[in-house]
Amino acid sequence: MKVFSEEISLEGHIIDSWTLPRAFDTIMDMGGSFDVQEIQVGRAKDEASFARLKVHAETEDKLESILSALQSFGAVLASREDVAYKPAPANGVLPPDFYSTTHLPTQVRLNGHWVDVTKTEMDLAIVVSPEHSEAHMVPFSGVRQGELVVVGHDGIRILPPQRPREREIFSFMGSNVSSEHPKRLVIDEIAKQMRAIRARGGKILIVAGPAIVHSGAGPYLAKLIRDGYVQVLFGGNAIATHDVESVLFGTSLGVALHNGKPVQGGHRNHMAAINTIRGVGSLREAVERGIIQEGIMYECIKNDVDLVLAGSVRDDGPMPDVITDTSKAQVRMRSALEGVEMALMIATMLHSIATGNMLKASVKVVAVDINPAVVTKLADRGTFQALGLVTDAELFVRELASALDAADEQESSEMFKLQKL
Amino acid sequence: MKVFSEEISLEGHIIDSWTLPRAFDTIMDMGGSFDVQEIQVGRAKDEASFARLKVHAETEDKLESILSALQSFGAVLASREDVAYKPAPANGVLPPDFYSTTHLPTQVRLNGHWVDVTKTEMDLAIVVSPEHSEAHMVPFSGVRQGELVVVGHDGIRILPPQRPREREIFSFMGSNVSSEHPKRLVIDEIAKQMRAIRARGGKILIVAGPAIVHSGAGPYLAKLIRDGYVQVLFGGNAIATHDVESVLFGTSLGVALHNGKPVQGGHRNHMAAINTIRGVGSLREAVERGIIQEGIMYECIKNDVDLVLAGSVRDDGPMPDVITDTSKAQVRMRSALEGVEMALMIATMLHSIATGNMLKASVKVVAVDINPAVVTKLADRGTFQALGLVTDAELFVRELASALDAADEQESSEMFKLQKL
């Protein structure tokens, strides 16, 4: 029987980051086999390891498939050829054998050198310009006819996530914190990291669902924004509408937020909130005219948060600030994501999945929802940087605000002491 | 203490449709009180009942609120004035005291006569043209400056749902069928009603989520369409993409549908499916060129189903047939909903909520999802026409197809017997 073979190599922390055993698994799962040509395991924890394997399969197709899978773990084909590419046949259309990206750092070999691919995101294509030794990822809609799109598997290298040596919250908890675990401590750790990012002028994104408002936790999120913990906020028509409704009428989903009692006119109130903002033309205008004087939207506008409200087909109204064209909303979101180091996704599946699709692997992700299935979907990113909490949005936002507050107070009392010395 | 009062009347099956006790509840919940001025209860089951109440509240605002709530149960203010209206101040903007609609049949009093309001939908405004004695509901975006928009509560009458006398599946099950109840029998009943609608040339809508394809139930839905049980189909980019992926590559979400084993390239396959259709320009073109020769999309196109694919911000691609502007998608959905008698919402929360918002109360709704919270949200429509099933999309679609098939076969064998006689 004919056998097709190819040699690959893997290096880095391939054992403790589980790369090597996953590679073995994958080859066998996909019906191939392998011989280990060479293996060196780092003896102490700061030494890297190295493995060279020969992979076999019965058909060329199957071998291709296996190699493609191994690439996503960081395997490099031993035959060191340049990356292959073909021109896009039309605007928004790729060559049939285009390479589909992962959210991991990726390099392509152009003119014998490895070049970093920028604008990392999952499920995109790679456009190269060989003369400038440049490569970047691009969604369908961003491809112009004739641009050179990477095809096949040669000359592509993925740098898989290395499990961090310093154990921190995102790796030691595993990716999922059920409702049965102590969340208070996890929230303290998240607060610590948020403070560190704020201190160094980094960017934090919050993807916010309307349950934050309904459950009465809106003022806590507003405070987070005011205190400088939010640089980018993604949401939909609902969070904006219910936030404005709560500010104008004191209600959310027909419930008075100050006493929890249902009031008549819940439905009308959210419609009236939308109508008010439509009447003045934008949320910013409403803030400037003093129509809304507090709340999440108010703080976003006052604190120059990059606010992207992406529309959906279930929206009433919508608010004039909502981007109803979802392709345009994606463009705005991609641009706002530049430089984001941490993303908190709270009680919204649609906008969180959209965001997750656009985030590169190195961004820290915290996914919070009361539905365990949603948390699993969002936190299962194949990285050591994602953390899912099965809990209440109300609890999470309030506890986070209180943890940040406590730390801020402690800091200022320490500063005060220092000043006195 | 000053008290504000107003007299209202209720008539119809106000006791067995629970209208009267709900009215009593509402008045008391909202802090009002009442006296029963007159009450007549129909003695036999086809006699209507009648009640006249005097409602009291401490402030005019509170009284207004209570009256507005009572209107949604069908209460008519005894003071029989005409409906009030004001011109819209700008395109897409309503007068501040606009009346916000329910999904129930509604009438307004114009020139002393009750006029039916058309295009019934929840959370819209009513535009009247007094000289033509005409009134219809309209969303924000459909309002033009100067059009006359109904304001306040006078001269508005809602016809609340009457609980059907003939007990049928939609009323006797209550609105929720948990996973612990026998679903086979419920599905048989739904099949019976679908056959009746098909027989009289009525319209059935299916709102379809991608889990139908992932779980391997795509061919069953395709068969339903082929057999004439679907006139309108709503979905998003995902159902179209995964349907085409399953037809072109035999996979869905990286799993081979013929043997359930994971294959490499799941992600790439869905991207390649999108790319293929983008390459030819539309699903219809792909069908006409013979690129896709079976599946849900194929059957929709071949059988002239009114197919509306509404985009969302989490879409890859998208497919060229997807309407990326959500406001435009709503317009297309509204138009496709004309004449729909029954809506089956299967394993998709976003598109189902969007659809539910646009459906008038009289449309029969079946909501199917494995998550009980989603089912409750969709089936809780305040009508006796909605039925929620907590179950597997795969089970539901397959069992429904088999129930319809069994009935079709029985019918044709009976027809055969008749012909032989």
Add this chain to the structure above:
Amino acid sequence: MKVFSEEISLEGHIIDSWTLPRAFDTIMDMGGSFDVQEIQVGRAKDEASFARLKVHAETEDKLESILSALQSFGAVLASREDVAYKPAPANGVLPPDFYSTTHLPTQVRLNGHWVDVTKTEMDLAIVVSPEHSEAHMVPFSGVRQGELVVVGHDGIRILPPQRPREREIFSFMGSNVSSEHPKRLVIDEIAKQMRAIRARGGKILIVAGPAIVHSGAGPYLAKLIRDGYVQVLFGGNAIATHDVESVLFGTSLGVALHNGKPVQGGHRNHMAAINTIRGVGSLREAVERGIIQEGIMYECIKNDVDLVLAGSVRDDGPMPDVITDTSKAQVRMRSALEGVEMALMIATMLHSIATGNMLKASVKVVAVDINPAVVTKLADRGTFQALGLVTDAELFVRELASALDAADEQESSEMFKLQKL
């Protein structure tokens, strides 16, 4: 066609407590019909209503069924006969046509007088002693051969729940508070009621699941007990084991409670906790010897809480205090429930359902779980006294402790002010 008929009457707040429309529904759902003989509706809110119906059915069996259903709404058969009874054929066995109870207040007619049935609980039998004009409910295992057991439907009267006039948390929220509603306000209200019960020397029951300990909320529950808010505590082997584990080793489910990090030996620790208590013979002995000096179990023993630990087939060990025979555990639970006014069921399905089965309708029930299906099951009691919260046990217990604390502090500062005057 022959028709069987019987006259029944209903009285009380039969419209605003929804009794009459439910009766109408039931008759029609069960295939019967009716005529309204007489109806009087109370005009003002403190006037009772009255209705007399003639119910018809095609078979005697069907009529029997309908009458039995109507009885559970409080209908009284117009033919005012005494209750019927037969001797139990053997210990623990009932006559075949025994009457099965509801959890509502019930009376039987003995010697022409209505007698209250004591020891109210659902799904029991009624034993009467006509010569003493006494009647009480009894479970299967409590029936002795020859005791007189009520059979049939005559001479039985149920007093259905009246919807309270004063709107309070248990009625105005409906029975279900989803994770999207503001729970803080609801918790404040619960705290208020707990304080009132404590003030009048009433009894509060907590049914406690182990997630309270795992999530780090154990110390808050311990404080509640110490502060006199818990008179009865039901749980299983797990809450006791994990409480002792957390006290002895600082861990729960293999996670260190002080820093949230997993430690080795989680499994061993819970086994060692059990072994320690087995070694001294009982929790009380461990408290007395100073082996456990804090925690939930410690506070129960120190504060004379009536603690019932009911075993289950999944238990390790178990702890020596656990009652492994479930029938005996039921007897102990029944006896501890005497006088309980409020039951908080937190994060435990098995023990909560067991408790719910034993609670009469008038006990206030608060059911807390993160799974909406569990909350629905527990809070759906057909009374206006049950409240379900879909939330985190950790949140709930901590917020409740903080709400009670705040109120206690306020009170003592007011007392202090008074003393100073």
Add this chain to the structure above:
Amino acid sequence: MKVFSEEISLEGHIIDSWTLPRAFDTIMDMGGSFDVQEIQVGRAKDEASFARLKVHAETEDKLESILSALQSFGAVLASREDVAYKPAPANGVLPPDFYSTTHLPTQVRLNGHWVDVTKTEMDLAIVVSPEHSEAHMVPFSGVRQGELVVVGHDGIRILPPQRPREREIFSFMGSNVSSEHPKRLVIDEIAKQMRAIRARGGKILIVAGPAIVHSGAGPYLAKLIRDGYVQVLFGGNAIATHDVESVLFGTSLGVALHNGKPVQGGHRNHMAAINTIRGVGSLREAVERGIIQEGIMYECIKNDVDLVLAGSVRDDGPMPDVITDTSKAQVRMRSALEGVEMALMIATMLHSIATGNMLKASVKVVAVDINPAVVTKLADRGTFQALGLVTDAELFVRELASALDAADEQESSEMFKLQKL
């Protein structure tokens, strides 16, 4: 700084079964460090691998903890001493430093030889008799004063699960099949394995929840039993009660199983079912007297299935066959589990967790529930032999019966063809 060290070795398929990387992880997670002394990786897939590590920690306690964790992956302490043991201080009480077992195959070193420990189960103790070179696991209640109980960590060897080379359903699906995957194919595979077990006279256990009866799938489970696919059945009072109720009255939970309509007397019917069986004394007696002539209980008795009904504190009645003492029920379950090769746990959390605790790692487990959290809890066994399906009990049982039927028919038609030749 002082450092405590110890040498350990690992061998077998330690890379592709992920043992080595997990060992690395664990050491670092627990605050230790290590040097790799020697490593040999099997080059072809049937060659075993070998590693020798030196593990370091700052305290002796920490080192102990780490070594204990590594043992559960199969690590052997290089210092090859015999196992240590101490006498049990009292009946049902262990020495304080007792060794707590895993559900994996375990050996202890007695008199210089490795001896298999029998009666494998998680969270038990090991009793040895050195003179007979014998060792077995035992629960708390099974330990007698003076028996020699293993303590500490020396001389204990665990054989960790080897990932099977032949990929089959239990390993290639991962442990969790969500509702979005095609379950039909998975069920076919389960059916194939059940047929193989039946063919070789092996034992299959079903742990059955009452939803099987409520959802109308009882007759399918009864057929499985009749066809020889069930040798052991575990359940509680509910499955027995509702099965008998459905046989005697055609109802379950107040719903008529033949038409899905609610009937009066659901509650009474289950009480009457219990009363009927209590009247004759046992299910077997009821079968022999012809009182029950079909159903799950009937088939169990007729087909000599080892039926264990374990009581719980929420039971009504209970049925006379229910073992109310949970410790005794555990003894019966342990004994019935001897020789079981496969366990199907369907829609019951309590009895499934109890069973899962008692199953050794090599038993194949299929866990079916509509709640994803329950499935995760049951299927997460750290083996490659557990499979969780998030789906409907009704669907699962019916599809399984139909898959088994189809295979049986095919077989008999093939046998028929063979006979004709």
